[in-house]
Amino acid sequence: GEDVEQSLFLSVREGDSSVINCTYTDSSSTYLYWYKQEPGAGLQLLTYIFSNMDMKQDQRLTVLLNKKDKHLSLRIADTQTGDSAIYFCAESDSSNTGKLIFGQGTTLQVKP
């Protein structure tokens, strides 16, 4: 079945770049997503990429997609303490529902 894997923890210094990696298994996924979850809050959509794209940039966020290796990454430039959160990678299911298959989440810790 589908599976999405992420590393569990990343620690960076304020001002550095953060790179969060994700691998997925369903090559027929149309979209791949990055969601952010702050403590006690719901899931906030950060960005997404269509499966026929290699890269998408949105202000400080850059998403890279390698379809051959089924690898997705999220780069956050000039990381701030407010970026500290859990980041979830998700792929859309190829069934009729479009349900999301989530990774375990990467906790990003930004040290001042």
Added chain:
Amino acid sequence: GAGVSQSPSNKVTEKGKDVELRCDPISGHTALYWYRQSLGQGLEFLIYFQGNSAPDKSGLPSDRFSAERTGGSVSTLTIQRTQQEDSAVYLCASNKDRTDTQYFGPGTRLTVL
């Protein structure tokens, strides 16, 4: 505009009791999803509604779980005879159709004592 809302935000119940969780999707969104976020299982899909079609219940963990969506808008997730392993955050999401981005509500934190 208003986002997805869920109520209650927190629910504490005793083992064996029934609970109802409510989701109000974004106006105009015909698709609605329920997910569960728990420590042991991460984020997992529970059920999907699309318009008037039969729901996809393939993610419901047991027959104690059920959900309905009245009038194609508000949805209620019901858990009967709650167990401690049901303790989790229950998240609702909606979108215009299955290819659209899903927007999540703040969740209901359920604690079963």
